Amino acid sequence: MENAVINKESKLFKLSNRLMSDDNISECLTCGACNSRCTWFDEQLEGHRGPLPRQIVRMAAMGMDRGLVDSGMLWDCLLCNRCTEVCPMDITMDVVVRKARSLDIADGLISHDMKKGIKTRLELGDVNGLTKEEFVETVEWVSEEFTDDMDDPEAEIAYDKKGAKFLYLPNPRELGLNLLHLTAMGKLFYAMKETWTLSSAHTDVTNWGYFVGKDDIMRKMALMVVEPAEELGIEALVLSECGHGYHVLKVLLEDIIGRKPKFEVTSIPELVLDYAKKGVLKFDPSVHPYKTAYHDPCNIARKSGVYDAPRELLAMVCEGVVELSPNREDALCCGGGGGMLQDSESTNIRMVTGKRKAEQMKAAGPPNIATACLSCHRQLGELSKHYELGVRVDTVASMASEALVINTGASG
Amino acid sequence: MTETHPPGVLIIGGGVAGMAAARLLSGFEAAVHIVEKQERLGGHAGRWACMATDACLQCGACLSMEMADHAIAADRVTLHLGTRILKIHRNENGFAVDLDNGLSLLVKKIIAATGFSPFDATRISSYHIGEFPNVITTAELNDRLKGERSDDILGKHPAPEIAFIQCVGSRNRKIGADYCSQVCCKISMRHASKLLHLYPEAKITIFYMDLQVIGKEVRDFYDRLSGSVELVQGVPAEILADEQGEKLGIVTEDRGKRARKARRFDMAVLSVGMRPAEAMEETAGLLDLSPNSWGFFNTSGAPPHAPDIHVAGCARTPGDILSSMQDGRLVASRVIRDLELAPVSNDLHGDSEKNVPAVAVLGDGPQASRVARLVAADGYRAWLLGAPLQADPAADEPVGLSVEPNADVYEVSGTAGNFTVGYTAGGRRERLFCAAVIAAFEPHHAGIDAGFGSEKAVSSEVFSAMAKENPENLPDSVAIIFDYAGHENKALARTALEDALRAKVAGKTVYVIARKMLVHKADGQRLFDRVKKEGIYFLRYEDASGINIEKTADGFGLTVAEATIPTDHPVRVECGLLVIPPQVMASPDFPDKARLLRQRLDREGFLQSPNVRHRLTRSTRRGVFFAGSGHDETDVDDLRAETEDILAHIRALSVKMSAAGPPADPGVAINERMCAKCLTCYRICPHGAIVLNDKMMPQIDPAACFSCHLCMANCPAHAIDSEAFANNAFAEMAKKDKTVLFACERSAYLAAEEASLPEAVQMVSIPCACRMNVDVMLKALLGGASRVIVAGCHDGNCRSMDGAREAALGVRQAHRIPGMDESRVSFFSAAANEASRIRRILSKT
Structure with missing residues (x-):
């Protein structure tokens, strides 16, 4: 058993105690409300005891980087923020955990798949490693099928189409296992009677930089979406149904890239609802x-x-x-x-x-x-x-x- | 607009603060109007259940019944119940107030005592209140206890498991309530005690954030509950339906396993905080008052922009029943002073402005100085006996303050308006005649010896001096341990926290190590938040054994089993200075002081019993008062409030003292011919009302007597006569074949009035249950009563201290009489707010 010392010089301490927007974790009241809200509830399994949110916050606040990394809680955490919802001090747990995950000493905890996905996404623009050629081949084939399905030569699933109103950012599964979903989304756009396109530069909605908490990766991935989208001159970026993608590209985007993007961001359900309400x-x-x-x-x-x-x-x-x-x-x-x-x-x-x-x-x-x-x-x-x-x-x-x-x- | 006489005072709100204000004002020449939107007086306290178990738990809710009774009966108090204010128009003479009952009032002053509303727990959806029937708020638990309906939920479980969840709607910045509601911890501790009393097999868990163990009665609850109730730090924020559907599920930390565990409960009680009254905005509009960011009108005096408007009670800041009553009195006292209201029937002394009453302040330290100054500043002649006057550059040297710093007081005899204080000073024997006596003695501050005998481990007083004068000279790091050797004292804790901030501002590293952080008073939470935000490290420990202290070359090394991080990471703290606030304890000479004042000590040996009939500042003797930390856990602000409260009481006393003619006839007198001079009466009178006359015969001082009849019930020579309650009168009182209920006029009688009694019961109001000795019980039976039931206050609630015990003793004696059918004589205790309980007990007759 080794004593822990409150370490003001620790990386996490510096990352976490910045008094930003009243979100300073050293303000934790230690009320324990968070502990009652963990999605793990009373479950655990061999080698995974699940998080105690309060311990995460407190260890981070005291700069106990090593202890926190070794606790096993960081990647057991689901970043669900059920605990945050009840925090009387509004301490945002996903922010705390992501900062802790971002520590160099925590790199070894990142799963093999996560590392690989980030690498291929940064290199190829697709988390599953779809190359540009494969993307084009796939989309063109789907588009042909779509034209037949719709029985309308004008009906298409386009990519890199300048001046389109919407840019649809699919989930990686839509370009692999679940092509039918892409067709289904195509139907919705078609019925809206609006122009829309995919982008071959960035093929999917994910941003795994969020999961590993590394701001630089998150930023790179976000810019891979934003810059080509701005070149296409779209009005709105339409996100496929993806949770973290939505949170990153809709809520966090301005913070991440440090500016407003030159387009609106929405999601396919929201857009569809709009067009339904308009009667289209x-x-x-x-x-x-x-x-x-x-x-x-x-x-x-x-x-x-x-x-x-x-x-x-x-x-x-x-x-x-x-x-x-x-x-x-x-x-x-x-x-x-x-x-x-x-x-x-x-x-x-x-x-x-x-x-x-x-x-x-x-x-x-x-x-x-x-x-x-x-x-x-x-x-x-x-x-x-x-x-x-x-x-x-x-x-x-x-x-x-x-x-x-x-x-x-x-x-x- | 014409001047009105007597001047009008409008009290908005008929809760305890409003009623306390009205009660004080009713003794003065003022036309008092209480406007209350409900159909009955009492406010929240009036709906509160009695918390008594085997004994009174000192909440004070029952007092609201007596106060309401008084307000209804008072000549100069007009009640406007079920009434709302339509408009208030300020003019050069005061205010014109339009009521929705068609009346218009002209008043000089307005006291806003509009109270609070409990937090709406449905706002926190994760508790599922309203959805899960066995999740209730403290307010609903209270209603169930009051209506004796707690069995609905708990009756079916042989050993119900009950969770209390504290701080629901308090200490929560997210919902705009970053303050401690001050009352919820004690309410839950009382509720837990009550439920354990009703369901002895119950398993109760109180989940708290920082249990606010403050005050003499609360320390007592805590110490007693520590063994029988599970106290768990950490407040669950979610209640889940159990898979089986019956029980509630709550997930909590399993610290040993470094995981979470699910707990199952039969009932969860949400300890909801105090929020501003629902009608707060309406009140603000009517009065043109601005609430603070929480919605309270945090001004006790007249705010400059709204002169002649005073705010009292929970409308100002959250507080308990006794402190709200005190606040009401303080405000009324200011109104009396501002308007120079004359006491009613001021025939005797009305003309003599020179006849300023003297007040003796007994003490041995700085608190007595502060009290004496405040008393003198209010226009009384203050005598400070036993302590040197402490210099106070902030205060003017008050006129009318005399000091006998070396006075050794040996006698306090007499009663309100007529005390004789005997003392020796410098070999002289002196006597002071005064109207009132205030005891403001210092408690003992026991330094904590952590066993390292170094000048570096200091008490908070030493630290305070260092932090105030030369914070730069403090060592680089300072650690403060709270709660280390016993309950933390709120005043010392607050000072230490403020000093910690000073040290931090001076660039020092500061650690605050606490078991339960005290966040009392409106700004307590914000101070705690600030301390953390400024970068003072806050560590939490579970018990003192979890802190290991060792001496190092530069100071101390602490190893703290920090409660909120994994057990395998004890936190090491190195500090150059270790601060441990001392324990505040009863001074070894308090028993002597108590004998001097003829008062009892509390369980811990502090002056003044916890009895709510006398708290916060009074005693069993009219005109003898307590102030400061020698009698309760007080800080500087409390001391000021207590002194003002005492002055309010003295104002009310002066009404009685100056009333025309002799003091009211107490209805009891000692028959000199029969008196055996055994002095039993002198010894037992709780009110100090038996005095020895010139012939050394005991005599009743009518001004001091509370008519409890204890002396009469206990006089072995039957030498005390009573007009209304002579022994033989009891035979006549009893109606044939009735169950005669002799009920104390302040408790059981008030409750029984609300309960409709069975035909067979005849109720007789008695001044105190202590009148009922075995003799009179037998007389009533001989007079034809089929049964005699005596009902008095709960133990510890009797104004004359032991009335109920005396009556219970009489019943036991009656039961020992050969041939006595035990069912014919019985005793029960009840509070004024226990109508349901009385109805149940009597329905069995």
Whole structure:
């Protein structure tokens, strides 16, 4: 047992005690509210005891870098900010944990997949390592299929199209495992009757610099999105359904790049809702003749403050929205946040961190749940399977696409 | 607009602060109007349940019933219940006030005693209040206790597990309430005591942030609960439905395992804080007052922009029942002074301005000086006996202050308006005649010997001097340990924290090591926040054994088992100066002081019992008062407030002293022919009302007597006569075949009036249960009563101290009489606010 000394010279101490916007962690009241809110609840598993949020804050505040890094809590944390929501001093836990993760001495904790993804994303613009040639090949093939599907030669999935109104930033899965999702999103844009494009310079919405807490990486990745988008002269960047991508590119972007981007940032569910409210998009809710529970992704709900838009859209495309309990600000994390889902070796942990979520899904009743984040979507699906819940998991935008009332054909 | 006579005073709000103000004002020539939007007086305190277990827990809620009774009966107090104020118009003579009952009032002064509202716990969604039926607030628990409905939730569990969650809606900057509500810790400790009393098998956990153990009664709760209730630092912010649905789930830290654990409870009580009254904005608009950032009107005097408007009680700042009552009196006292109100029936002394009453201040330290100055500054002749006058450059040398620094007081006899204080000074034997006596003795400050005998480990007083004079000369690092050898004293803790800031500003590294941080007073939380923000390190420890102190070359090395970081990381603190505030303890001479004043000590040996009938500043003797840390945990501001409160009481006394004719007949008198001069009465009178006359015969001083009849019940020679309560009268009082309930007029009687009594019960009001000795119980039975029930105050709540015990003793004696059917004579205790309980007890008759 070694004594810890409050270390003002430690890197983390300097990173964390900067009295910025009343967010100084040394102000922690040690009230312990955070401990009661961890998504791990009372779960733990071999080698992973889960975080004690108060200990994270306190060790960071005292400059106990090594102790914190060795505690195992940093990457057990899901960055869900359920604890932050109840902090009387507004100490923002994802900021604290990300700063601690950014320490050089914590580099060894970053998962193999996370390291690899960051490397390929920085080198190729795609986290899965899709090269530009592969991207072009894929998109052109999907576009042809799309034109056929729509029975409209004008219908296309374009890339690098200058002057398009919207730039859609897909999830990496949409260019790999789940091409149908990209087509489904294409349908929505098509029905909006607006010009839209993809970009070959940056093919996906993710920013794993956020997970490892390294500001320089986060900035590089963000600029990889912003600069080419500005060159295309788009009006708005439309983010695919992605939690951390939304939080980074919508909420944190200005801080990260130090300026306003020359375009608006929105997400596909929000955009679709706008066009539905304008009367441009019409849905047939009977396509989904059931009620659907909505899962709040931490990054979109608690961390970015978007609660209602996805619910409103969901209500238009099925029989109605059911609330999980607890929900909104108190919603349970899917159990896959904080970089877990980006680590292929985390599955056994995720089934533990998601246990409460699974119980909640079971208790909610209806066998349908939708969310607005493809990461949550994947985790919820895996939970459903693992816990044999029989719950069908969807995303809000894909349900919207399915329920879209569209007149195919050139004349419309 | 014409002058009105007598001048009008409007009190907005009929809670305890408003009623206390009205009560004081009612003795003066003023037309007092209480406007209360509810249909009844009492405010929150009036709806509060009695917390008594085997004994009174000193909350003071029952006092509101008596105060309401008084306000209803008072001649010069007009009640406007169920009434709202429509408009207040200020004019050159004061205010014109339009009420929604069609009346218009002209008043000179307005006292805003508009109270508070409990925090709306539905604002914190994660507690699921309203959704989970077994999650309730302290307010609802109170209602259930008052209505005896706690069984709804707890009745089905043989050993209910109950969680109290503190600081719900308090100490929370995020929701704009970065202040401690001052009362919730004690409320929960009382509630826990009450629930343990009702459900002895209950397992209670109090989750707290920093348990505010402040004040004589609270230290007592804490010490007693420490063994029977689980006290856990850390307040859960979420309650979960248990998978089984019945229980509640709460996740807490499992420190040993460095993980979290789930706890299960049958009921969770959210200890909701005090927020500004819901009608705060309306009040602010009517009165043109600006609330502070929290929504309280934090001004006790008349604010400069709103002269003649005074704010009292929780409308000003959160506080408990006793402090709100005190605040109401203080404000009323200022109104009396400002308006120069004359006492009612001031025939005797009305003309003699020269006849300024003298007040003796007994003390042995600086507090007595402060009290004496304040007394003199208020226009009284103050005599400071036993302490040198401490220089105070900030205060003018008051006129009318006399000092006998070496006075050794050996006698305090007499009563309000007529005390004789005997003392020796420099070999002289002197006597001082005075109207009132204030005891302001110093407690003992016991330095903590941590066993290293070095000048570097200092008490907070020494540190304070260093930090104030030459903070630069302090060593580079300073560590302060709070709560180390016992309960931290709030005044010393506050000073040490302020001194810590001084040291920090002077560039020193400062560590504050605390078990439970005291954040009392409105600004307590903000000071704590500032301390941390300035970069003072705050460490939390669990108990003293977790701090290891060793001497180093430059000072001290502390190894602290820090409670909020993993157990395998004890924090090492090196400091050049170690500060440990001393323990504030009863002075070894307090028993002598208590005998001198004929008062009891509390459990810890401090002057003044915790009895709410006398607290905060009074005693069992009219005109004998207590001030300062010798009687309770007070700081400089409290001392000022206490002195002002005492002066308010003296103002009220002077009404009685100057009333025309002889003092009111107490209804009891000693029959000299029958008196055996055994002096039992002299010895036992709690009020010091038995005096020895020239013939050395005991005699009752009507001015001092509270008519409790204790002397009469205990006189072995039956030499004390009573007009209303003679022994034989009890036989006549009793109606045939009735259950006769003899009820103390201040407690059980008031409660029984609210409860509709069964036909078979005949109630008789008695001045104090102590009148009921075995003789009179038997008389009542002989008079035809089928049963005799005596009902008195809860133990510790009797104005005459032991009335209820005396009655209970009488009942036990009756039970020992051969052939006595025990069911025919019984005793129970009840408070004035226990109508439901009385109804239940009597329904079984």
